[in-house]
Amino acid sequence: NLSDKLDKAFHILKGHGKITEVNVADTLKEVRRALLDADVNFKIAKDFTARVKDKAIGQDVLTTLQPGQLLVKLVKDELTELMGGDVAGINLSGTPTVILMSGLQGSGKTTFSGKLANYLKTKKGKKPLLVACDIYRPAAINQLHVVGEQVGVEVYSEPENKNPVEIAQNAIKHAKASGLNVVIVDTAGRLAVDQEMMDEIARVHSAIKPQETLFVVDSMTGQDAVNTAKAFNDILNFDGVVLTKLDGDTRGGAALSIKTVVNKPIKFVGTGEKMDALDVFYPVRMAERILGMGDVVSLVERAQEQFNEEEARKLQKKIAKNEFGFDDFLTQIQQVKKMGNMKDLVGMIPGASKAMKDIEIEDDAFKHIEAIIHSMTPGERSKPSIIDVKRKARIAKGSGTKVEQVNQLMKQFDQMSKMMKMMQGPGGKNLMKMMSG
Numbered sequence: 276n277l278s279d280k281l282d283k284a285f286h287i288l289k290g291h292g293k294i295t296e297v298n299v300a301d302t303l304k305e306v307r308r309a310l311l312d313a314d315v316n317f318k319i320a321k322d323f324t325a326r327v328k329d330k331a332i333g334q335d336v337l338t339t340l341q342p343g344q345l346l347v348k349l350v351k352d353e354l355t356e357l358m359g360g361d362v363a364g365i366n367l368s369g370t371p372t373v374i375l376m377s378g379l380q381g382s383g384k385t386t387f388s389g390k391l392a393n394y395l396k397t398k399k400g401k402k403p404l405l406v407a408c409d410i411y412r413p414a415a416i417n418q419l420h421v422v423g424e425q426v427g428v429e430v431y432s433e434p435e436n437k438n439p440v441e442i443a444q445n446a447i448k449h450a451k452a453s454g455l456n457v458v459i460v461d462t463a464g465r466l467a468v469d470q471e472m473m474d475e476i477a478r479v480h481s482a483i484k485p486q487e488t489l490f491v492v493d494s495m496t497g498q499d500a501v502n503t504a505k506a507f508n509d510i511l512n513f514d515g516v517v518l519t520k521l522d523g524d525t526r527g528g529a530a531l532s533i534k535t536v537v538n539k540p541i542k543f544v545g546t547g548e549k550m551d552a553l554d555v556f557y558p559v560r561m562a563e564r565i566l567g568m569g570d571v572v573s574l575v576e577r578a579q580e581q582f583n584e585e586e587a588r589k590l591q592k593k594i595a596k597n598e599f600g601f602d603d604f605l606t607q608i609q610q611v612k613k614m615g616n617m618k619d620l621v622g623m624i625p626g627a628s629k630a631m632k633d634i635e636i637e638d639d640a641f642k643h644i645e646a647i648i649h650s651m652t653p654g655e656r657s658k659p660s661i662i663d664v665k666r667k668a669r670i671a672k673g674s675g676t677k678v679e680q681v682n683q684l685m686k687q688f689d690q691m692s693k694m695m696k697m698m699q700g701p702g703g704k705n706l707m708k709m710m711s712g
């Protein structure tokens with residue numbers, strides 16, 4: 276993948292104390308190859324490396340102490356620039372705000388519509404309405420109803436009506452009458468760009484004049500994504516791009532070239548099938564992620580959202596007094612679970628995604644652990660040292676697990692307690708601070 280390739284490219288530099296113009300060229304050739312392998316458009320990759328080269332040489336890299344780092348920074352800055360520089364917001368003007376989804380079938384429009392409704396409702400205090408304009412398959416309307424139910428947002432549909440323009444217009448009227456202030460219009464897609472689909476979305480677009488027209492694209496589609504983006508942009512002149520399925524074994528190249536080819540910002544990324552797996556797109560973080568630095572900032576932000584400061588302080592006291600027990604352990608597990616899908620989290624930790632890529636992480640990885648803890652008595656939970664062989668057998672039976680699993684958990688708990696004590700020391704302060712905001 277792209278990170279591996281770039282790792283290799285930077286490795287060439289790390290071996291040398293200084294950069295010469297010759298090994299800048301070597302490294303940049305590797306960078307370019309990495310970009311091409313990731314399906315970045317050839318011309319974009321070429322321009323990109325040329326720009327980095329100009330900057331590298333202009334900045335007198337020859338005399339810097341850490342030339343590798345400087346080049347990483349230059350590549351990162353340039354990647355960030357390529358992907359749009361600053362964070363692009365979403366236009367929420369208009370009463371109601373009308374948001375139109377466009378994109379191929381399977382790109383993730385319906386899923387993203389639900390995620391966006393959820394985001395606007397919970398993070399922006401909006402009252403959204405979801406509109407089912409995919410009139411070709413009854414299943415599509417049902418799918419949107421399921422999504423709407425999941426996020427607690429009303430869904431407008433007219434199963435008998437075969438005119439998406441009318442449905443969208445009626446939905447806007449309905450939103451106005453019921454005091455809903457964002458109308459999210461989910462549309463039909465095709466497997467490939469075709470005239471009928473383009474005509475239809477163009478008609479809906481000109482009839483409802485959305486404040487935001489978003490183009491939804493599967494990030495795994497690589498070079499094709501660029502062509503599709505161009506076709507939709509020619510018709511709709513859309514406002515932003517949504518890059519979905521960035522949680523998979525994605526090639527990243529789409530993010531790099533779509534922006535350049537259509538000159539529209541990427542506004543959101545989808546990182547999972549669940550309704551909360553939506554992230555605002557930060558070009559600089561994406562660049563860091565592609566370069567293998569990990570999306571540390573968003574990991575920390577997500578952790579902060581969930582990790583209550585008060586609780587952190589209480590926990591710290593308990594650890595200091597050696598009172599950390601299984602109830603606290605359970606709370607910790609629940610905190611981690613709240614942070615989201617384990618895979619999403621692991622993907623954001625620098626280096627970890629590579630190390631863990633062959634390991635399947637189940638969402639319910641903690642199921643056994645929770646069952647075991649639930650089978651303990653309050654006394655056992657607060658003072659784990661009393662758990663002897665007899666108690667272990669009882670706990671295993673009660674939780675439907677094996678004694679070995681109980682033993683394993685006891686060991687893990689022991690290690691975690693030790694680690695937490697260590698984190699309280701001079702070196703660990705920062706980590707605790709970081710976790711508690």
Ligand code: GDP
Nearest residue numbers: 380381382383384385386519520545546547548
């Ligand atoms: P539509 O045809 O454009 O409406 O696409 P859907 O919203 O129905 O999505 C197609 C498939 O992709 C579904 O199985 C979704 O669950 C899945 N999907 C959508 N977004 C994401 C994402 O960000 N990550 C992953 N892993 N799957 C996604």
Ligand code: MG
Nearest residue numbers: 384385409415
């Ligand atoms: Mg759909």
